[in-house]
Amino acid sequence: MIDCIVVGSGLAGISFCEELRKNGKTFMVFDNDSQVSTNIAGGLYNPVILKRFTPVWKAEEQLDTALPFYAALESLLGEKFDHKIPVYRRFTSVEEQNNWFVAGDKPGLSPFIETSVHHFELPGVEAPFGYGRVLQTGRVDTEALQKAYVSYLQDTGCFRQESFQYDRLQVMNDRVIYDGIEASRVIFCEGFGMKKNPFFDYLPLNGTKGELLIIEAPELELDFVLKSSVFLIPLGERRYKVGATYKWKDKTNIPTEESRMELLTKLQSFFKGPYEVIDHVAGIRPTVADRRPLVGQHPEFSRLYCLNGLGSRGVMIAPFAAKQLYQSMYGQQEIVPEMDVERYRSKYQSTVSG
Numbered sequence: 001m002i003d004c005i006v007v008g009s010g011l012a013g014i015s016f017c018e019e020l021r022k023n024g025k026t027f028m029v030f031d032n033d034s035q036v037s038t039n040i041a042g043g044l045y046n047p048v049i050l051k052r053f054t055p056v057w058k059a060e061e062q063l064d065t066a067l068p069f070y071a072a073l074e075s076l077l078g079e080k081f082d083h084k085i086p087v088y089r090r091f092t093s094v095e096e097q098n099n100w101f102v103a104g105d106k107p108g109l110s111p112f113i114e115t116s117v118h119h120f121e122l123p124g125v126e127a128p129f130g131y132g133r134v135l136q137t138g139r140v141d142t143e144a145l146q147k148a149y150v151s152y153l154q155d156t157g158c159f160r161q162e163s164f165q166y167d168r169l170q171v172m173n174d175r176v177i178y179d180g181i182e183a184s185r186v187i188f189c190e191g192f193g194m195k196k197n198p199f200f201d202y203l204p205l206n207g208t209k210g211e212l213l214i215i216e217a218p219e220l221e222l223d224f225v226l227k228s229s230v231f232l233i234p235l236g237e238r239r240y241k242v243g244a245t246y247k248w249k250d251k252t253n254i255p256t257e258e259s260r261m262e263l264l265t266k267l268q269s270f271f272k273g274p275y276e277v278i279d280h281v282a283g284i285r286p287t288v289a290d291r292r293p294l295v296g297q298h299p300e301f302s303r304l305y306c307l308n309g310l311g312s313r314g315v316m317i318a319p320f321a322a323k324q325l326y327q328s329m330y331g332q333q334e335i336v337p338e339m340d341v342e343r344y345r346s347k348y349q350s351t352v353s354g
């Protein structure tokens with residue numbers, strides 16, 4: 001008998017496995033590579049919403065959990081994932097500059113906004129109104145992290161590369177049985193894959209497709225993330241991630257010509273230098289109507305849990321949400337109500353009653 005079966009090895013699954021591992025619990029992880037959000041993400045963590053200059057929900061608490069979490073993973077896996085790189089927002093008007101100064105004086109934002117305007121020259125980029133710098137930002141190489149973590153799980157015999165078949169799960173009052181494995185609980189961390197999960201498909205997981213281009217710009221050497229109409233995220237060797245798009249209808253992981261054109265048009269609106277597109281990727285962000293994660297226990301089957309709805313900011317929120325789930329599961333603390341799936345109990349009841 002093990003403590004947990006974990007379905008999914010994206011940021012949600014990794015974060016929860018780490019809670020289990022640190023607390024000496026036993027577990028088995030399943031992943032079938034059906035979702036790629038963690039694999040292709042930009043990987044940015046940034047406590048400020050740069051469209052409206054507002055703080056991210058519980059930004060300080062999220063960063064307080066996330067930064068030590070990635071540092072511990074770097075020690076565990078012997079590889080660097082967290083690149084502490086600044087983010088500069090390019091201003092397009094005096095009004096934006098003023099809004100930046102106003103935002104920097106607000107209590108929830110002042111730790112994260114440097115209230116001065118920076119002016120510097122970049123080849124191919126015009127910025128007559130300068131840039132504002134966001135503090136406490138960085139990029140986690142989520143692709144490398146997922147690869148290294150899965151390989152670590154494989155080495156420790158805790159990983160099965162296969163689909164979790166929901167109809168083969170036996171749920172009892174005191175345990176679950178799946179394919180000969182007896183466990184105390186199952187934690188579903190399937191990202192947008194949760195749409196196929198008959199236990200949690202009552203939850204309002206919408207899913208928002210995102211696409212990114214990888215470009216090589218031979219004359220541009222940035223050591224920071226540049227945010228204009230799109231993000232330019234440096235990967236080293238003058239390669240950059242450019243993105244991302246937000247689409248609500250298409251739920252496939254297939255890159256589209258329409259999004260490629262959208263990204264290139266936005267890129268060219270502020271970057272006039274030469275570049276070449278070397279890759280194009282797409283994935284579905286697990287987004288929720290009320291923009292809060294979906295964390296907690298199933299309303300009827302107490303052995304089943306979900307950790308999902310990380311939306312477009314999984315890097316920052318996954319470790320915080322996983323910790324909340326673990327602590328609630330072992331009776332140490334309740335989940336923040338805004339994230340708790342309990343808020344959708346009536347939705348479940350109306351689904352069950354038909």
Ligand SMILES: Cc1cc2nc3c(=O)[nH]c(=O)nc-3n(C[C@H](O)[C@H](O)[C@H](O)COP(=O)(O)OP(=O)(O)OC[C@H]3O[C@@H](n4cnc5c(N)ncnc54)[C@H](O)[C@@H]3O)c2cc1C
Nearest residue numbers: 008010011012032034038042043044164191193210314315
């Ligand atoms: C284009 C794009 C850019 C992004 N940029 C950023 C960014 O800069 N910063 C940021 O913080 N976030 C970013 N995100 C969002 C981020 O990727 C997500 O919040 C996060 O990765 C979600 O993690 P997850 O573990 O919940 O889901 P996923 O990463 O989708 O992982 C779920 C896993 O479950 C597996 N799975 C599903 N169903 C089953 C099943 N039945 N059996 C077995 N395995 C199953 C899947 O194969 C997958 O590996 C971006 C997303 C996209 C699409």
